[in-house]
Amino acid sequence: xGVIVKTxxxxxLVNDCxxxxxxxxxxxxxxxxxxxxxxxxxxxxxxxxxxxxxxxxPYIQRDFSELQMEIITPVTETLEELFNYLAAIxxxxxxxxxENEMLWPLSMPPQLPEKDEDIVIAKLKSAENVRYRQSLSHxxxxxxxxxxxxxFNFEFGDEFIQALFNAQSEIKxxxxxxxxxxxxxxxxxxxxxxxxxxxxxxxxxxxxxFFEEDSLNKVVRSIRSSKFGYTNSDDxxxxxSSIQNYVSDLSLMVKRGLLSAEKEFYSPVRLRGGHxxxxxEDHGISYIELRNIDLNPFGNYGIIYEQAEFLHLFLLYLxxxxxxxxxxxxxxxxxxYNDIVALEYPLEHTQFEVKAKNMIDEMEQLAAxxxxxxxxxxxxxxxxxxxxxxxxxxxxxxxxxxxxxQGQVATCIAKENYKKSWDMPYQLAGFTDMELSTQILxxxxxxxxxxxxxxxxxxxxxxxxxxxxxxxxxxGNMTSKDNYVSTLIMENKTVTKKILHQHGFRxxxxxxxxxxxxxxxxxxxxxTVPFVVKPKTTNYGLGISIFKEGANYEDYQKAITLxxxxxxxxxxxxxxxxxxxxxxxxxDKVYAVLLRIPANVKGDGKHTIQELVNQKNRDSLRGSDHxxxxxxxxxxxxxxxxxxxxxxxxxxxxxxDEIIFLRxxxxxxxxxxxxxxxxxxxxxxxxxxxxxxxALGVKICGIDLIIENTEVPAxxxxxxxxxxxxxxxxxxxxIYPYKGESRRLTMHIIHYLFPELLQSQSN
Numbered sequence: 093x094g095v096i097v098k099t100x101x102x103x104x105l106v107n108d109c110x111x112x113x114x115x116x117x118x119x120x121x122x123x124x125x126x127x128x129x130x131x132x133x134x135x136x137x138x139x140x141x142x143x144x145x146x147x148x149x150p151y152i153q154r155d156f157s158e159l160q161m162e163i164i165t166p167v168t169e170t171l172e173e174l175f176n177y178l179a180a181i182x183x184x185x186x187x188x189x190x191e192n193e194m195l196w197p198l199s200m201p202p203q204l205p206e207k208d209e210d211i212v213i214a215k216l217k218s219a220e221n222v223r224y225r226q227s228l229s230h231x232x233x234x235x236x237x238x239x240x241x242x243x244f245n246f247e248f249g250d251e252f253i254q255a256l257f258n259a260q261s262e263i264k265x266x267x268x269x270x271x272x273x274x275x276x277x278x279x280x281x282x283x284x285x286x287x288x289x290x291x292x293x294x295x296x297x298x299x300x301x302f303f304e305e306d307s308l309n310k311v312v313r314s315i316r317s318s319k320f321g322y323t324n325s326d327d328x329x330x331x332x333s334s335i336q337n338y339v340s341d342l343s344l345m346v347k348r349g350l351l352s353a354e355k356e357f358y359s360p361v362r363l364r365g366g367h368x369x370x371x372x373e374d375h376g377i378s379y380i381e382l383r384n385i386d387l388n389p390f391g392n393y394g395i396i397y398e399q400a401e402f403l404h405l406f407l408l409y410l411x412x413x414x415x416x417x418x419x420x421x422x423x424x425x426x427x428x429y430n431d432i433v434a435l436e437y438p439l440e441h442t443q444f445e446v447k448a449k450n451m452i453d454e455m456e457q458l459a460a461x462x463x464x465x466x467x468x469x470x471x472x473x474x475x476x477x478x479x480x481x482x483x484x485x486x487x488x489x490x491x492x493x494x495x496x497x498q499g500q501v502a503t504c505i506a507k508e509n510y511k512k513s514w515d516m517p518y519q520l521a522g523f524t525d526m527e528l529s530t531q532i533l534x535x536x537x538x539x540x541x542x543x544x545x546x547x548x549x550x551x552x553x554x555x556x557x558x559x560x561x562x563x564x565x566x567x568g569n570m571t572s573k574d575n576y577v578s579t580l581i582m583e584n585k586t587v588t589k590k591i592l593h594q595h596g597f598r599x600x601x602x603x604x605x606x607x608x609x610x611x612x613x614x615x616x617x618x619x620t621v622p623f624v625v626k627p628k629t630t631n632y633g634l635g636i637s638i639f640k641e642g643a644n645y646e647d648y649q650k651a652i653t654l655x656x657x658x659x660x661x662x663x664x665x666x667x668x669x670x671x672x673x674x675x676x677x678x679x680d681k682v683y684a685v686l687l688r689i690p691a692n693v694k695g696d697g698k699h700t701i702q703e704l705v706n707q708k709n710r711d712s713l714r715g716s717d718h719x720x721x722x723x724x725x726x727x728x729x730x731x732x733x734x735x736x737x738x739x740x741x742x743x744x745x746x747x748x749d750e751i752i753f754l755r756x757x758x759x760x761x762x763x764x765x766x767x768x769x770x771x772x773x774x775x776x777x778x779x780x781x782x783x784x785x786x787a788l789g790v791k792i793c794g795i796d797l798i799i800e801n802t803e804v805p806a807x808x809x810x811x812x813x814x815x816x817x818x819x820x821x822x823x824x825x826x827i828y829p830y831k832g833e834s835r836r837l838t839m840h841i842i843h844y845l846f847p848e849l850l851q852s853q854s855n
Contacts, residue, residue: 099262099272101411105462107259114462116249117404118379119174120167123394124240125195125387127159130510132202132503135159138215140188144541144849147216151181151538152188154214156225156237161185161195163393166543167245171400176522178393183521184538186513194510197389198489198502199294199316201238204301208234227352235302236322239295241386242395244403245364247379248273267376271335273411274377278361279332279419280410283426285360285384286433286444287451288406289317291477292399294386294485296438299499311438313486317360317384318434324358325350333419335363335372342369360384360430389489389502392509398467402474405466409455438486448478516712518721518828527552527718528824529568533838540842540849556845563845567820568838571845573679573791574819581788582819583629585663588788595787597780598813602665604628611652611662615645622667624815625651627659634658637730638756640667650733668813670800672758673773675781676826676837677793679844682778684826684835685770690755691725691763695746701735702727702742705754713828718761721828725754725763766825768832776806784814792841794821 104110127135139145139161143152153162163181168174185195196202205211211234213225228237253270263269293314308320315321328350331337345351354369365371365378382403387394416422433442442448456471458464477483482491492501513521520531523546530552537544537556545555547564556563565571570579581587589599602623605611619642626636635658637651655662676684693704708714709724716724725731727742731754735741738752746752758764777799785793796816804811823837843850 099260099276101256101273101276104256104259105408105412107255110252110255110259111462113249113252113255114408114464115404116252118167118169118247118249119165119171119400119404120245121163121165121174121178121395121400122243122245123163123178123387124155124242125161125163125197125394126157126201126238126240127161127189127193128196128202128503128506129193130507132196132499132506134202134204135193137193140190142188143184143539145217146541147218147221149541150543151541152185154216155240156214156228157234158212158214160214160238160240166545167247171397171404174400175393175397178395179522180520180534181538182393182509183513183519184535186510187517187535188539191514194506196240196502197387197394197505197509198498199239199241199314199386200298200498201235201240201302202499202502203299204235204238206301211235211238224353228356231352231356232322233304235304238302239316239322241316241383242388244382244385244395244400245379246382246403246407248407271372271376274363274380275332275335276415277407277410278363278380279423280413280415281361281380281382281407282332282359282423283415283429284410284451285317285426286430286442287448288384288403289314289430289433290442290444290448290484291402291474292385292388292485293317293434294389294489295321296486296490297493297498311490312435313438313484314386314434316386317430319431321434322358324356328357330357330359331420332423335377338363339369339373358383386485388485389505390485392512398470398473401467401470405455405459405464405470408462408464409451409458412458413454438484438490439481441481442478445478449475452478516720518713518824519719523549524719525549527567528720529718529822529838530554532824532827533565533568533841536836536838536842540846542842542846542849556842558846558848561846561848565841565845568823569792569841570820571792571841573844575789578788578790579819582790582793582817585626585628585816586661588817591788592784592814592817595784597784597787598810600624600665600668600813600815602663605652605662605664606660608652608656611656611664612649614664615648618664619643619645619648622669624663624665624667625655626663626665627655628661628663629659634762636757636759637733638667640756647733647737650729654730665815668798668815670798670813672815673769673777673797673799674821674825675773675778675795675797676821676823676835677781677785677790677795678837678840679791680782680786682770682773682781683837683840684768685773685778686826686829687767687769688758688760688825689765689767690753690758691731692751692753692765693725693746695748695750695752697745697748700743700745701740701752701754704746704752713830718822718824721760721824722766722830723761723763727754731755760822760825765830768826768829768835770833770835772802774802774806777802777812780806780812780814785817788817790817790819791844792819792821794818 129135139154139158151164155162165174165177216222257266257269295314295316296311328345330341342354360383362381363377364381365375452474459466481487520535523531534544543557547553547555552567554565586604592599622640624638635655674686675682705725714720714722714724734754755762760766781795785795798813798815826835826837
């Protein structure tokens with residue numbers, strides 16, 4: 093029993109038809125962490141209410157305890173994408189917990205309560221899930237349940253396995269072949285897992301009250317990976333010789349009462365393929381779950397990219413490497429070796445140093461033979477850690493802890509991670525290259541348990557999925573709720589004006605020009621009256637010039653030329669006197685109103701305008717390309733033209749407290765300041781905005797009104813004018829205003845697209 097037929101994987105792996113697919117794989121990470129307060133004590137709060145409390149949340153769940161947070165990535169095709177999601181979900185977790193909690197970075201828990209019952213079991217909605225946790229607490233005690241770690245889910249790419257299958261003839265059935273690949277890798281992983289424990293074990297000592305008696309009173313490499321960690325009883329024995337034996341043995345363990353359920357089998361590797369273990373016989377193994385990985389305290393997210401890269405290469409190496417004749421004995425020997433390494437002093441060389449050196453050399457040779465691209469530092473770091481145990485994770489943690497204590501080191505690390513997540517709370521880690529409103533929408537979707545798939549990162553195109561309900565969103569608020577023609581209407585300022593005028597709304601009078609020459613010939617129409625020059629279709633306030641008292645020919649010419657740089661058609665319109673307000677309208681309701689103040693600086697009597705701009709641009713809220721709530725102020729042609737009109741240049745020094753405006757248009761995208769005034773705007777003006785948006789046949793719109801005096805009723809003659817309707821209105825400036833209350837428009841968009849979320853929350 094336990095003897096298997098040998099297949100020559102070495103020969104298959106070097107086959108030219110296999111090579112292109114060697115690094116094709118799919119990955120997933122499940123990572124457990126405990127919530128603690130800012131002093132490093134276990135949190136006493138419930139799971140954050142801002143996170144959807146569904147037991148089956150796709151990204152953030154509770155493990156055994158109410159304060160044990162499990163972060164789950166979606167399945168990804170690249171490690172880059174995997175770590176982007178891991179970073180993003182951490183950001184959501186941190187900022188959902190609030191400013192008084194952080195995540196503990198170690199596998200070993202901080203000091204536990206003296207009484208077992210003071211460790212609170214997860215307050216899940218499913219009674220069955222709660223009962224299962226109660227049964228675990230009776231079988232193993234609640235303290236062991238507080239261990240945390242990383243589960244690394246790994247699936248060889250289908251093209252890779254198919255190419256291997258085609259390169260051999262011994263096994264005729266593809267599913268059987270695939271299962272044999274995973275069984276071989278699993279057996280070898282279980283035999284050689286001490287190798288992972290040596291480099292990446294990171295639980296050298298426990299805090300107070302983890303052990304009920306002094307069962308381990310020395311410092312080691314990994315308590316969690318040792319026999320003192322979370323393990324089944326020695327009576328639980330399962331064979332990996334075949335999938336049939338694995339399934340029947342597990343079933344037998346449950347029948348004999350040694351396991352309450354198949355999922356209670358805590359092997360360092362779990363075979364996956366279907367909802368139940370019995371499905372493995374019918375469907376084969378789809379992927380494997382590596383469960384023996386301690387949290388890496390020196391990585392922001394409990395595991396670093398190089399570790400994941402190592403694991404992929406290690407699994408390829410284990411497929412290539414021969415295994416023992418009797419596989420059950422081979423696996424058992426692995427348990428014995430691993431316990432030796434796990435319980436070694438973290439600063440001593442391992443007993444298996446020579447073997448480990450040979451394995452590193454073999455992995456390096458394999459990477460060279462197969463021409464695999466790996467990080468330059470991967471093998472360098474493995475060799476350094478082998479030569480100097482103080483460079484392993486356990487060695488580093490123990491050395492740092494000697495200066496103070498393991499608990500203090502962990503608290504300091506947790507505070508650093510906490511600070512990183514709160515430094516720029518408007519960004520979503522992993523996706524900071526994306527447009528800011530999209531980042532915030534993704535944050536809210538992840539928090540609410542909506543699956544987020546990025547269809548096109550550059551184009552900000554998302555697929556959002558809640559159960560069977562799918563919505564596509566571009567640029568944060570372009571959705572299926574608005575039809576194509578309504579977007580085209582808003583994109584065309586001339587058409588927008590005509591439709592609004594026909595519905596009785598006041599809009600500025602003006603002319604449209606297709607050429608610079610045509611516009612210049614009409615100079616006399618506007619030279620002595622207040623007017624605005626703007627491109628016909630572009631957003632973000634680009635190419636707009638405003639002249640409140642007419643303009644000379646040279647300045648008019650410059651403004652026309654700038655506008656034509658942005659579009660092939662240009663509008664010259666009357667300037668409406670008053671203050672400009674942006675109304676954000678969603679589904680016939682105004683959710684936010686913003687007063688935008690044009691780009692400006694305040695003089696101090698000492699610094700030049702250029703220096704004052706540089707100072708204001710240092711604000712962490714200011715950046716570029718819509719990645720921050722406010723844009724940096726520019727000093728381009730338009731700004732210089734504006735300064736010239738006021739008798740200034742960039743090197744002029746304004747008087748103390750003098751406000752110098754650098755733009756006439758108040759767009760945030762051109763350096764303006766945003767001030768929320770939603771509660772100060774009377775309802776009659778909000779009704780004008782809603783009715784105007786309805787006249788355009790639109791559901792999501794940013795509509796700009798000029799209002800001279802909000803205390804004058806909206807139905808008074810010339811009380812307002814509508815200057816623009818925006819089909820993809822910015823949301824981040826309402827969410828993170830320069831001054832005033834935040835309006836979480838992205839959440840309103842999500843509730844509009846997925847009304848069932850509100851219904852489930854009210855139940």
